[in-house]
Amino acid sequence: MSDIVRFEVIDRVGVITLNRPDKLNALDDAMHPALDEAWVAAHTDPSARAIVLTGAGRGFCAGADLTRLDRFAASRGSDFDLPAPGVAGAAYRGLGLDPDLATTYTFPLATPKPVIGAINGACIGIAFAIAMTCDVRFASTTARFGAAFPQRGIHAEAGIAWLLPRIVGRTLAADLLMSGRVIGADEALRIGMVSRIEEPDALLDAAIGYAREIAINSAPQAVAIIKQQLFDGCTESFGDAARKAHDLLLERFASDDFVEGIASFREKRPPRFADL
Known part of the structure; x- marks a missing residue:
């Protein structure tokens, strides 16, 4: 480089x-x-x-x-x-x-x-x-x-x-x-x-x-979704954003990151989230 x-x-x-x-x-x-x-x-x-x-x-x-x-x-x-x-x-x-x-x-x-x-x-x-x-x-x-x-x-x-x-x-x-x-x-x-x-x-x-x-502390996949939500929100309606957030929430509930996020919080340890 x-x-x-x-x-x-x-x-x-x-x-x-x-x-x-x-x-x-x-x-x-x-x-x-x-x-x-x-x-x-x-x-x-x-x-x-x-x-x-x-x-x-x-x-x-x-x-x-x-x-x-x-x-x-x-x-x-x-x-x-x-x-x-x-x-x-x-x-x-x-x-x-x-x-x-x-x-x-x-x-x-x-x-x-x-x-x-x-x-x-x-x-x-x-x-x-x-x-x-x-x-x-x-x-x-x-x-x-x-x-x-x-x-x-x-x-x-x-x-x-x-x-x-x-x-x-x-x-x-x-x-x-x-x-x-x-x-x-x-x-x-x-x-x-x-x-x-x-x-x-x-x-x-x-x-x-x-x-x-x-x-270290935020799930990369969740951060990526949030970043996209912020960008999309510049042009979409509140209703569209809320419906999309609801669908995404169901997906994240089914993810290993969600399980890890709850477990690491309960166990008072750093999370081990998946990479992108």
């Missing part, structure tokens, strides 16, 4: 680190396939029950590298090299995932594993979109979030105009996307964009510790 995107498993947690700290981890041409490879590694590694995404150094990701944007501007976008949603990229073929979601920028929505974003600094442009696809986001006190799309003459990318209103509400989403203004960690916490703020030196450990608690 390329060193510009690192992947390692720490105590049942797959940690993906964007690793161009001298460029605030801006996504250049080489980082895209490297991130694809890391997403697939985290998704397919059975020892990783949860995933943490972070950046090396003092930035999470400053968005697209300017050399990449310069190339697109010079060619008027004719050499844009990423497949459209619905067209599975080479890295994701054969995984059985939704091709609308299994992309470089939206893979956290595609994998059934929980993905926690550890936003340790600048999170701008397409990185802002990637961060919003994570299931949970922690931020350091130095984190800064900004869409930046309209300042570059483009619209909201990668489905962020669909996703962000479901995180912070339509009015705040319109504010952030149309103005492109940069907000800090305190405002991000206040509007519900992040769940927790940590000091920079404590952020990654906090995110890994949180992910580990899910990996």
Whole structure:
């Protein structure tokens, strides 16, 4: 695996680190396939029950590298090299995932594993979109979030105009996307964009510790179902969601995980849940 995107498993947690700290981890041409490879590694590694995404150094990701944007501007976008949603990229073929979601920028929505974003600094442009696809986001006190799309003459990318209103509400989403203004960690916490703020030196450990608690104490199959319920609930009626939850409950009652969950609780021991 390329060193510009690192992947390692720490105590049942797959940690993906964007690793161009001298460029605030801006996504250049080489980082895209490297991130694809890391997403697939985290998704397919059975020892990783949860995933943490972070950046090396003092930035999470400053968005697209300017050399990449310069190339697109010079060619008027004719050499844009990423497949459209619905067209599975080479890295994701054969995984059985939704091709609308299994992309470089939206893979956290595609994998059934929980993905926690550890936003340790600048999170701008397409990185802002990637961060919003994570299931949970922690931020350091130095984190800064900004869409930046309209300042570059483009619209909201990668489905962020669909996703962000479901995180912070339509009015705040319109504010952030149309103005492109940069907000800090305190405002991000206040509007519900992040769940927790940590000091920079404590952020990654906090995110890994949180992910580990899910990996150790929550049944992976149940977590995967919950993640799908949350996504489906964005577009389905309450009645449909309730009926689906009822049918799923009957299935889970018949599962070994349910028996194990009750037994481990009664016996006051860690559960031994099945992997995905």
